[in-house]
Amino acid sequence: MTNEYNILINKLDSFIKKYYKNQLIRGVIFSLTIYLLSYLFFSFAEYFGHFSSSIRTLIFYGLLAVFLLVFYKYILIPILKLYNIGNRINHVQASEIISNHFTEIKDKLHNVLELALIENNNYFSAELIQASIDQKITELKPVPFVSAINAKNNYKYFRYFTLSLLFIILIYIVFPPIFTEGSQRLINYNTYYEKEAPFKFIVLNDSLKVRRGNDFKLNVKLEGNTIPNNVSISYKGNNFFMEKISNIEYSYTFKSINNPVSFNFTSNDVMSQDYKIEILSPPIILDFKIEADIPEYTKEENKVYKNTGDIVVPCGTKLKWTFNTNDIDDVKIIFNDSVKFNANKDSKQFSIEKKLMQSVNYEIVASNGFFKNESILRYTVNVIPDLFPTIKALGVNDSINRKVMYFKGFVNDDYGLSVLNFVYKNPISEKIEKIKISINTNIASQEFYYAFDFSKVETDDKHSAVEYYFEIWDNDQVNGNKSSKSNMFEFNVPSVDEIRKIEEEASKNVESKILESQKLAKDIQNDINKLREQLINKNLTEWEKNRKVEEIAKKQEDLMKLLNQVNQDNQLKNQLSNSLSEQEQAMIEKQQQIQDLLENIMTDEMKQLLEEFNKLMEEFDKEKFNELSEDMKMSYEDLSKQLERDLEMLKKMEQEQKIQNKIDDLKKLSDEQKKLAEETEKAKSKEETEKLAEDQKELNDELKKIEEDYKEIQKENQELDQPSDLKSFEEQFNEIKNEMQESQENLSNSKNSKASKNQQQSSQKMEDLAQQMQNMMQQNQSQQQSENMDDLRQIIDNLITFSFEQEALMSKLNNISFKDPKYKEIITSQLRISDNFEIIKDSLNALAMRTPQISAVINKEVLAIEMNLNKTNTSLEENRKNESATQQQYVMTSANNLALLLSEVLKQMQQQAQQQMQGSGQCSKPKPGQMPGMKQSQQSLKTQLEQMIEQMKKGQGQGNKMDKNALNKQIGKMLSEQEKFSKMLNDMKSKSGISPDAAKKLDEISKLNEQNQRDLVNKNISPQLLKRQEQILTRLLEAENSEYEREIDKKRESKEGKNEKISNPSQFFQYNSLNLKFNDLLNSSQIELNKYYQDKYQQYIGNLNDE
Template identity: 40%
Template sequence: MTNNNYNDLINKLDGFIRKYYKNQLIKGLIYSFALVLAFFLIVAAVEHFGHLAPLPRTILFYTFLAGMLFIMGKFIAVPLAHLYRFGKIISYEQAAQIIGKHFADVQDKLLNILQLKKQSEISASETNNEMLIHASIDQKIKEIKPVPFVNAINISENRKYLKYAAIPLLAFFIILFSAPSMIKDSTQRLIRHGTQFEKPAPFEFVVLNEKLQAIQQQDFELKIETKGNEIPAEAFIEIDGNLIRLEKENINAFHHHFRNIQGNQSFRLFADGFYSSAYTLEALPNPVLMNFQVSLEYPAYLGRKNESLQNTGDLVIPAGTKVIWNFNTQNTDFIRMVFQDTVIRLDRSGQNAFAYNRKFFRNDAYIITTSNQFLSNKDSIRFGVSVIPDLYPTISVEQQRDSFSTKRTYFKGLVKDDYGFSGLAFHYRFLKSNDTLENKRNKSFTDKIAVSKSNTSDQFFYFWDLAQVNLMAGDEIEYYFEISDNDGLAGPKSTRSQTQVFKAPTLKEIAENSEKSSQSIKDDLKKSMKTAEQIQKELNDLNKKLLDKKELSWEDKKKAEDLLKKQKELEKLLEEMRKKFEQKNKQEQEYKRVNEDILQKQEQLQALMDQVMSPEMQKLMEELEKLMENVDKSRLQEQLSELKMDNKDLQKELERAIEHFKQLEFEQKLQENIDKLNELAKKQDELAKKSDEKNADSQDLKEKQDQLNKEFEDFRKDMDDLAKKNDALEEKQNLPDTENQEQSIQQDMKNSSDQLEQKKNNKAGKSQKDATQKMEKMAQQMQQMQQNMQQEQQEEDMQALRALLENLLRLSFDQEKLMQDLRSMDINNPQYLKVGQQQRKLKDNAKMIEDSLFALSKRVIQIQAKVNQEISAINMNMAEALKNIEDRMVPQGRSRQQFIMTSVNNLTLMLSEALNQMQQQMAKSKPGTANCNKPGNSKPSLSEMRKMQEELNKNMQKMKEKMEKEGNKPGQKARGQGWSEELAKMAAQQEFIRRELQKLNQEENKDGRNALGNLEDIAKRMEESEKDIVNRMISEQTLKRQQDILTRLLESERAERERDQDEQRKSNEAKNLFQRNPAEFEEYKKLKLKEMELLKTVPPSLNSYYKQKVNEYFQSLEK
């Protein structure tokens, strides 16, 4: 028991000892910190204020180090070692004394226990004593056992020692914040105690540049700032032993410029006797772009020589140009080219050489930068590339319509492009076509036009003759020019001129315009008549006044001048009227196939109008103008008398022209109405066939029928107009009354329209066929009437002309006999008076002939204007001869009689010629008339044969349908006698058409060129059809053959029409003065030749820009 208690006591003493040394360690740490910090502050102060050399600084350093180690060893290391029982530690007795002093209850008890324990160990042999000792020890241990020995050590009491550490710590922070250099700099110098340190300046140099690095061969600005208690007024930089004053910016800021730095540069800063540490300015190698070359490779199609440029980065180039850069550099590892859409890195292609190429198609910009391992994107240079795009060509066109023909157009154009052309073309397309033989609608046509491909501008001329494309009334053609450039990159670009549309007048518009022109011409003729009558009246009045005067007064002269002026105005009016008539005829002939007789009468009437103002009259007016300058009364009277006679003839010709014009209007209108009725019948028949089709659209058919109804209504108006034109004639024609027929046709057409509205197509078809038959019948009647009327008129006129010739011959014989009687008769002979009476009788007879002849000349256009002039001369000479005979002036009378005989003979010859012309014309028009209907007496045209064939095909189709209804199979021979007569007629018709076609082929194909097609082959196919008809075997094959025959006849008809038009065009070109190459077009061609000659003078070595400028200059000269 005793041992256990003692062991516990010892353990408690060990715990006390450990806490004792722990307390010693904490106290030591506080002492050490305070002492070391105080010692450091003392050492730092000594070093700071002493500016010690390296040796004293070293001694001081190691003294501080030794002192610090001693303090730390004594106050930290020793307690720490004792804490872990290293070294000599306090004994239990010493510990007991410390504890006894702290606890009053313990006092010496703990020490006594330890002593008793020690005594017991000494007297271990004495048993009684040992037991007493152990009992005493146990008793004492129990008494002190509750006492906590460790509480004798109070660690918190160490706080009172912190004040010793706080004093130096506070001093440290005060110094650190107030004079940090004392701590920092001294510490640095102590650590580097072997290094020589200059005496610290009262200020410091601060280099503001982030890096002391400069680019080689460039400038560098060193920026410095001074800080400290004292600020120097000036500062210097030491370079290679030389001091250079720094440039002062403000009180404590300085700078210095290093110029063209070639290599690394060392320097120090100096001020107020203090130097800074050494600095080094590092020179970085500069990546420099020394020079570069730009090669330009132009697209081949430009024909432009490649170029090379030196140190030129801003480029103006055509699109598609290949640009090649070759760079020469120094200290450069790579080059960057930054474009708008990409960044290109160029690596070396040789020593200090870089290259890159690129094609440009649009504007761009690029930046060139050089780089090496030290510097990136150095020497940034910005350039621009302006790309001239290959622009679209331009075209401007002027057009001039032929004043005599709307089908002829002359174009002058100018094309321009930046580099040249690849082609020029004229395009036209039919928007609307009324050609029944060829469907040209929406068909496009192209004419190539020569253009200078190498020039950047060119002038062209083009003549367009629509007659060559068979333009018909109502057709519409759009046209434009198209110029293409020579773009070799994206392909030729094209530009069109403004698209224009030529609208040929419709037949209705032509008729309306013709009607307006006719009315204008008639008005001009009537106005001319009135003017001529007024001139004639004033001539009579002036002649009467001059008879009573010896000398001309100023008033008489003025009146003569006014008469001459009015005569000129009349001449001008007649010329305008003549041109109007010529223009009207040409416009009608352009778009209408004018009947040959009508065409001949138009030409004859045109000739009549050309001769209204005779050359003699024009010459007389010129003489009168000269005479007015040197007035001679007798000569003026003579000239006025002649003018009076000429003016009278002029009145007659005008009156005659008016009547012939009215007659021509009537005949034209009659022919137009016949043609229109035939056309309506054809359209109605085609519509009737469509109505018979099973799935025909009733609404569409009704619309077409309504249109036909409207056209027929217009036809009825044309018939009314025809009647009015007939009423305007002096000798009216006997027109049949067609009112009932017209009403009947109109009713049938109306019925068909109503039936179509009710969707009764079959009934509508029957009404349409009835209307067709009635129209065909009415057209035939009108055609027959026209032929009869023409023939009767011709016969009547020929009979009247023969009678006039007989009377004229009788007059010639009587005048010749009277002239012989007067030659041998004395003026005193009593029979002399009978000569005068006989001459007066002949004069009266001549006057009757004149009236009859003038009346006939208003119906017969073949009678020339000279005829009326000659009969007027006869009557004038008759009057003069009668006067001379009465005045017994026989020689003068006989001279006048001789003039009469000459005029009578001339007149007889002219009338005989007119009679021959009428007989020839009548002989030509006889075949095909009502008096000669037998086949063979006329020679049908291809058009007529085609119509006959078309009618025969219809009849054969109907015959086949009848045969099938009565049980005959297709292709089987027909039975029965009911069709024999009809089949025989069909065979005869086909034979007639075939024979006429063979005759036509013999005439037209003499040269073997088959200009109208292979007519012989068509005739052979007709012969095969004849055999089928005779054998009563009309099959589908037969009908198909017939349709093929009809198609080939249509082709031959078209070929004939084109040939006729070409011949007519050539004929007109031979007659007209203003045709394919009018004065304006010839001028255009001269300009073109002039321009070509000028272009030959342009040196070929000039580049495209200067060539273009030269061309523009030439064109400005032409303007």
């Protein structure tokens, strides 16, 4: 293409550009005109129309759409095409517009464009075409293409715009509210604008926000020239009259608002704008739980509390709160209004952990976007502290051993106990000693029993008070074990004088009851004698007879009780004496011998008489009464004599004990005097010397008291039936007193050296005097023992003579008829024998008063001899020969038994004397009931029976009979041995400490022995007798084995504790059975209670225990 053509094209492009510029200018004017007229129209319409918010919204968005459409069509499109964006007119279209404006160029411009298109076509000549184009361009050069666009036409549109603008300005000047209010309401299409009315609604509430679920009180006020009489509120499609507060104020309450509420006010066809109450969601805890990790030592299970915060837990419990929440950003727990704990958040759960040691009030505080630190819940955790354990204790003195205390106590804790101690302070060293007491640590409340022997505590005369208490520890694993103490107690170890006073009172008590028993026995004798006389001299009715028999029986029962009490009191006295002071073995043996006498004072024969006498109350029999009364007379006479002997022996033993006490006092005083002499020799100052002089005066007074007590002993000795030979020792006492008096005077004169010498001499003389008293007692005992042995030998000889005389007389009786004139001589001889025995009996009684061993063995046999002698005399006088012979046999058997027993006693006394001569000072206690000796005697008897049966068989086989005298003699010897065996059995059974199994065997042996005795008396020698004898041997062996095993067990147990009674101190308390029930109740209760009721239960048990 030529340059001319390019110029033509450039001119066309300039035309197109100007074409779109013109359209843009016209579009801006046109658009502004439309905007102004629309603004004017709708502002005017809104001002006068007061459209609703929805219509204003429609108008607003409608105008916005029109404005955008106009802007797009009339402004945006021309701009885009101006910058060659989008479809715009091409050169051909531009040529047509130009041709239409310049008619003279006709189609020339269009033809040039067409020729340019076909220039490259091979069918036409390019040169020709180019020439044609150039020609036409030359013709078009003078034509200004841009002039084809007439810009003046835009002035027409601009006039419209100017008129519109002037009109708006005029209206704004004249009536501005059309634009200020109308346009404002259109722009704020969501805002409610009231129509101008004579009044308006003014909401008085600061905020239209309310907590979800709360009530909301809406207050409104009216302002204006005309005020209506009522106001309605409209919401949810309903109208409600508001409450009139005053002429211009109204209120309305929305109840429990949970969702937003839109409302408006109406009155007199005037409607307010729309209002909306917004809902504020508070922090909400949907549910929560508390997990309590309770300390293990409380033995309580861990607990979980759901939706309750007021809980009761033990001290040291770890608590974990877990909250499920809604609309909560943060949770806190405030303890006691100060300490805050923030919860850990996990999703919608919050958790807090804390270990509590004391009760707290706590508040659960939550926060969210609307509410900060709002208190939601208030609770209290009542923490039960682990209280101190409690302990109560009381003590009781042992009635036997005054140095032993038995304690009963009650310990209690809320959860458990660990250690119970008995604590005492040594009064001399002041050292604290603790002894652990066994308790059940699994039981929180329990009784305990304990016994303590205060003789184990080191004391002296100046330090005799022992302070003690009980101490209990709990099992507190949180705060550490805590302890509580019982009341402080004080035990005063009795002094020597107090001990002796107690012993003296106990002795007097026993002696008074023995005297009372003697008096009652004599009263019974007198009553029996009176009844015998009345039966002879008076005609008593059956009722009178029965009444008198009942009175006698009642007194006999009282006597039995009194004798039993004497036995028990004497045993307690012995135990008390042995527990308070150390006794020599000889004195202990004497105590036991006298105790044995008191225990056996009521013989089996006498008990049988009493039983037979009691039967008379059911049916009185005069002959039976006369027979029993004679036997009872002798029994009660023997009982009275025995009581007299026992009383004399008790006094004798008490005297010996008092002398021994004075010997001990002299030895102790000698030691104190010697110690004082050493202190005197070391004394330097005057104050020390004065103190020593006071101490010496106290020792002088003590010696004076010892002398007075010894004189009192001498006086009491003279009151005995058989007083001892007690020296006065007046000279020795005077010498000691003079030495002590000189020492005191020398101390007063500060002559310490001489005073010390006097004190040493007086100490030595007191020691010598104590030894002289000891020698005197030993000499008296040796001399008395020698006399007793001489008397005993004479009595044994007399008994043997008596037995031979009785045997000879029994042989004469067997060979004579009661019709024989010599029969009377036999009666006379029997009476003489009876008189001879009275002499023997008196000698025995006199000896028994001095020798407990004798008294222990003579009672039964002497009474048997007396009774059988009496029956023999009666039978002989009544010509009952056979009965007389049997009773004479019994007399002889008892006499032989008594002689054998006394011979054994004599042998033992000789052994004791020999031991004393050898310097041992000890004597073995006779043990006639030992099982080995019993087995030996029964084996010997078995051998004799076998020989006798064999001889009888041989005699029958040869047609001869065994010599009758020899048979009788052999049977008598067997009976004597069996009587001795019976005595051994009774002695063994009466001893304490025998095992139940051995006692059972001994009872069986006793029954078998009685059957054998009956057969021997009846001369019924048979294989059955021999078989029973073998059974006796077997039972003896079994009993011996049982006792052997018991001794082994006893030795084993003795290693664990010497005092068996102390092992069960609970038995010394009254209401022991009730206490055991309490123990069962406390230890075995399986009822599960919560903490409160468990504490009440334990408190109740404790109160019962106190009662």
